[in-house]
């Protein structure tokens with residue numbers, strides 16, 4: 561399927577993998593790219609040296625285009641921005657902030673820059689600053705979220721900018737893909753479905769939690785501090801929300817969340833770990849390869865989009 565995004569990025573299918581902290585490492589990124597989508601290495605809160613290694617390992621196992629996501633709250637974001645240029649990465653997505661200060665260097669290096677936005681205002685600002693496309697991410701997403709839903713955000717961003725828009729948040733199958741196209745998107749970004757991919761290194765316990773999740777099993781923590789994070793309800797969310805309600809300072813709660821994501825992904829601690837996942841987790845019932853997922857989504861979407 562050809563869209564402005566497949567043309568821009570030189571990929572076969574307009575499906576981009578979310579840059580999920582801890583989850584989006586080189587095995588997953590390479591598998592998505594090999595399957596014809598755009599794999600993304602998620603820098604998350606990792607040091608720049610780790611991101612460089614991940615980029616090099618990805619290059620060793622795929623010749624297809626791939627990208628790096630810079631989580632802008634990372635204290636080493638400046639160094640990571642340089643590593644990306646150094647290593648000749650072709651595509652950058654950003655999250656959890658405004659990437660303005662890196663744009664000149666990235667554009668100079670010929671990198672395609674695609675920030676995640678959660679509002680029309682930031683989308684317009686980013687377009688003026690010269691980015692290549694934006695990802696409009698709705699509140700259905702897992703992890704750090706904005707407040708607008710995908711259904712409302714995507715068409716409003718599409719109307720507000722001329723650059724291509726990628727829809728994200730709550731998309732997990734061909735129906736979500738087709739709906740995104742109807743809203744005016746040129747591609748989709750998916751995170752939660754790829755967490756359970758066979759190539760995903762995420763601990764089996766975490767995958768099982770997503771596969772067993774029901775529609776309303778996620779909870780949003782951090783709302784009162786302006787850093788809302790969607791995750792599957794467990795002991796961690798109950799403790800967090802209790803502390804939050806009692807007025808605990810942001811720094812204390814932030815530390816709890818960042819360390820706990822590693823606990824869930826690497827150690828499989830589903831009780832006290834942070835199980836970031838989107839609301840679409842309730843629909844994800846099967847562990848498949850990235851290629852199987854992408855083929856299934858494209859087949860279903862094409863049937864829907866060509867239906868008379």
Ligand code: TUI
Nearest residue numbers: 581631655656657658676677678703704705706817818
């Ligand atoms: O970034 C994400 N999702 C993430 S980042 C992350 S790591 C983390 N862990 C614990 C606590 C906090 C973060 C986990 N999930 N998605 C992209 C995204 N960006 N969603 C929303 C935004 C966003 C929000 C506000 C982007 C820009 C923005 O405003 C920027 C500004 O300064 O105007």
